[in-house]
Amino acid sequence: MDETGGKGEGGGKPVASGFSGVLLALLAGLFASVTLATIVGPVWISPLTVWKVALHEATGFLRPDWSAAEGQIVWQIRFPRVLLAAVVGAGLSVVGTALQAAVRNPLADPFVLGGSSGASVGAVLVIAGGVQFFGIYSLSVAAFVGASVAFVLVLALARSPGGHTSPLRLILAGVAASYALSAVTSFLVLRADDPEEVRSVLFWTLGSLGGARWEYLTLPSAALIGGTALLLAQSRSLNALLAGEETAVTLGVETDGFRRRLLILCGLLTGTMVAVSGTIGFVGLMVPHTVRLVVGADHRRVLPAAALSGAILLVWADVVARTAISPEEMPVGVVTSLAGAPFFLWLMRRKRGAFGGEGG
Amino acid sequence: MHKKASWTLPMLLFLFSLSAACSGDGPAGGPSGANTSGPEEASGYPLTITDAVGREVTFDSRPKRIVSMAPSVTETLFAVGAANRVVGVTTADDYPPEVEAVERVGDYRGPNVEKVLSLNTDLMILSFDGATEGYAEDMAEKTRTKVVVLNPKTVDAAISSVGLVAKLVGEREKGRVVEERLRDELGRIGEKVAGEPKPTVFYEVWGDPLQTAGPGSFIDDAIRLAGGTNVAADTGDAYPEYSKETLLQRDPDYYLAGRSSGVTVEEISGRPGYPALGAVKDGRVTIVNDDLVVRPGPRIVEGVREIAEAIHPKAFD
Incomplete structure (x- = not known):
């Protein structure tokens, strides 16, 4: 607590001016990443053509002097995919940041409260169980419903008889629910008659942005913008929550109700992201920590910085996923964990900052 | 894998x-x-x-x-x-x-x-x-x-x-x-397709994420025996996740999909980027009975025949 507060960002002071430099650098980095990521792919298309296609599709200018396949690859496959990577990466990081404060646990990530195992149950029902209520959107809808149901379940279970919801109870309920839901997934997978279905389930649970379409961007983007704005507005309460229960109460935060609203928001955001990308690990856990090591613990800084860093990380992870073993694809979750974990450990050994919830 | x-x-x-x-x-x-x-x-x-x-x-x-x-x-x-x-x-x-x-x-x-x-x-x-x-x-x-x-x-x-x-x-x-x-049956199929040019074929095992059949799978072998060329023959795995970009670039002559995943021709044709595929434009997307081609039993030649008929329609009139 002392250490977090000691960094000078705990209270209501204005965000220091040095931070706007960091934010600008991250914004520029994200723009550069998206630009570069759209010209990289298993199929080589010259950067000029990529941007001519984009200009043509966006504004109607230019007469196509590229092949139909190139046009489709750039505009229907790459752009939605790169943008979806940015949105999902940002979303998972923002949720991770908020959840680490909400449950005051450095191990919290978007999936700590059963979100991923709930979404997996939904996905398995569609892939191996043949449940197809919403046509091509069946998988997304099932994943969203699964994640949301798991969240609600955990919130209800974590409530003590007195109506109090402590971080510890939340974590324990989340872990218990995750085990139960994972067991359901395993059971359904074992009941599958076909090894191909089992493989599809595995690919889905490791995360993939390969299914990206323009339609998939609208809802996650709206959720990301709305959710981040709401959380930013609550930065002071988040700071207080991260500092500790007593501090928060002293600062006038009604912790129980605030935590509950926070969790519902996080649950909705997680479900939205999982619906379009499967369960991509590591991003939501490590990006908030990494960002805190650099910009301190104030959520007015951490939230925007985490959103931008998460976006950049996932855009590049997906570039690796779709090019490293081309023409095959790797599950993006494998890339995020494989590349991200060593980087994080290196950063952790170099820096001696406080982690979310540490020492609080 | x-x-x-x-x-x-x-x-x-x-x-x-x-x-x-x-x-x-x-x-x-x-x-x-x-x-x-x-x-x-x-x-x-x-x-x-x-x-x-x-x-x-x-x-x-x-x-x-x-x-x-x-x-x-x-x-x-x-x-x-x-x-x-x-x-x-x-x-x-x-x-x-x-x-x-x-x-x-x-x-x-x-x-x-x-x-x-x-x-x-x-x-x-x-x-x-x-x-x-x-x-x-x-x-x-x-x-x-x-x-x-x-x-x-x-x-x-x-x-x-x-x-x-x-x-x-x-x-x-x-x-x-x-x-x-x-x-005998396999030989007859071979004779029918022997003089024909070898069309390129993409076989979809699962749609999202996109999975195909690479070397080491029966499907790959069946496509070859049916007188076709598997566009995913350069993958390192029997059932790999496949890049949509590469699929669009290679633009296979025929697009086959296993029916056990529940896909339809309409669903495939409506996917992002797919309208640019020649197979979609010219109606050369076919749903095949994948039980025939993935089971190494006495019906496997029927599976080869089904693929051959799909990719060499003229030879089987």
Whole structure:
């Protein structure tokens, strides 16, 4: 607590001016990443053509002097995919940041409260169980419903008889629910008659942005913008929550109700992201920590910085996923964990900052 | 995922056992091959065979109670007239329709030992990737049943394994007839497509994430035998996740999809980027019965034929 507060960002002071430099650098980095990521792919298309296609599709200018396949690859496959990577990466990081404060646990990530195992149950029902209520959107809808149901379940279970919801109870309920839901997934997978279905389930649970379409961007983007704005507005309460229960109460935060609203928001955001990308690990856990090591613990800084860093990380992870073993694809979750974990450990050994919830 | 190296050795042993088996299988009952010993009497027993994982198994008499742990093997047993001796099959078995009446004793991962024991069996045939030598030995001991492992990896090996299964259960002659019919049929398909240009083919196993069939899969082999070129032939895996960009760039002449994933031609045609595919524009997207091509049983040539008809419509008018 002392250490977090000691960094000078705990209270209501204005965000220091040095931070706007960091934010600008991250914004520029994200723009550069998206630009570069759209010209990289298993199929080589010259950067000029990529941007001519984009200009043509966006504004109607230019007469196509590229092949139909190139046009489709750039505009229907790459752009939605790169943008979806940015949105999902940002979303998972923002949720991770908020959840680490909400449950005051450095191990919290978007999936700590059963979100991923709930979404997996939904996905398995569609892939191996043949449940197809919403046509091509069946998988997304099932994943969203699964994640949301798991969240609600955990919130209800974590409530003590007195109506109090402590971080510890939340974590324990989340872990218990995750085990139960994972067991359901395993059971359904074992009941599958076909090894191909089992493989599809595995690919889905490791995360993939390969299914990206323009339609998939609208809802996650709206959720990301709305959710981040709401959380930013609550930065002071988040700071207080991260500092500790007593501090928060002293600062006038009604912790129980605030935590509950926070969790519902996080649950909705997680479900939205999982619906379009499967369960991509590591991003939501490590990006908030990494960002805190650099910009301190104030959520007015951490939230925007985490959103931008998460976006950049996932855009590049997906570039690796779709090019490293081309023409095959790797599950993006494998890339995020494989590349991200060593980087994080290196950063952790170099820096001696406080982690979310540490020492609080 | 399944790597080539892990089955190269068993595969070689399997082929070796087959060639050896064939050499002792002449119409005049010639000298027995290196791996087939025992007097060549009318019954063919005692019979010793070497299975796909290099185990020698000896049968003193014709097996009477058989457990089949793969739909392809079950189909073969029914095709060679051993149906009434099949006492246990897997949950995935659905062909021929009469198999409905047979007890389920396991799934593609393996048998339930207690169930097999209760059926008092004398032959269990395994045919899946996880069936190693150790697994087979262990299973033989636990179920007190002779265990034989098959693991054909090509259409040709699948046809040969039909003959081997027939021989195991003492239906050598029927097996020979089935094998001959399959080879004739495959030969006719080959003749029909021989003069045709080889169209490029993409085979979809699953839509999201996109999965295809690469080298080492029956589908890959079936496409080749059907006179086509698999555009995913350069992947390193039997069932890899595949890049949509590469698919659009390679623009296959034909787009095939397995029907067990539940996709429709309309759904495929409406995917992002797919309108640029020649196969979509010209109506060359076909849903095929994937049970035929993924099961190395007596219907595998029907699967090859289905693909050949889809990608060489003129040759099959």
